[in-house]
Amino acid sequence: MNEPTRPDFVPQSSRYVWVPRFVGLYAVSDCGIVVSYQRSGVRRLSPSIERGYERFTLYRSSKKHSIGGHHIVLTAFIGARPDGGICRHLDGKPSNNHASNLAWGTSSENAQDTVYHGKNRWARVTPEQVWAIRELVSECHMEARKGSSEACFKKDRYSRRL
Numbered sequence: 001m002n003e004p005t006r007p008d009f010v011p012q013s014s015r016y017v018w019v020p021r022f023v024g025l026y027a028v029s030d031c032g033i034v035v036s037y038q039r040s041g042v043r044r045l046s047p048s049i050e051r052g053y054e055r056f057t058l059y060r061s062s063k064k065h066s067i068g069g070h071h072i073v074l075t076a077f078i079g080a081r082p083d084g085g086i087c088r089h090l091d092g093k094p095s096n097n098h099a100s101n102l103a104w105g106t107s108s109e110n111a112q113d114t115v116y117h118g119k120n121r122w123a124r125v126t127p128e129q130v131w132a133i134r135e136l137v138s139e140c141h142m143e144a145r146k147g148s149s150e151a152c153f154k155k156d157r158y159s160r161r162l
Helices: 069-077 107-116 127-145 155-161
Strands: 016-018 026-029 034-036 048-050 053-060 063-068 086-089 102-105
Touching (some): 026 069, 086 107
8 A cells, every 4th residue: 555645743754654454544653643544534643641651542343452652663664573572662761652762672671771771670779879889989998098087988978979
């Protein structure tokens, strides 16, 4: 089927293609705008938000399909999901469904992303905090060498600096 006609509300600079498995019914832009071509003309779909992720309800043959916006964009612009693959938001923001921000990856890569973006509840210290702690320890060693009687490791001293 031909490319979908671009509605006025889809930016001219973005790519615009049919949604796989819904060709002729729905189209998506590379910035995550989903458009319906059913019923009374062209209209932009409004997503529901679940835990920060956009979800769209698409209909085909009277059947309802609830699909994440990131999955729609990935399958349309990158390709089908590989076996065992999951969607990764490269910037850690679940609402950012730009094609340039999405990639298929493994669950291990996705877990590494959560640590990198500071969203892993088990990763208690951020990289910035590690550097701040190292700097404080270094300062403490310098004070100890100078013979300072001030206690280096006070809880309030760390909490003010971190």
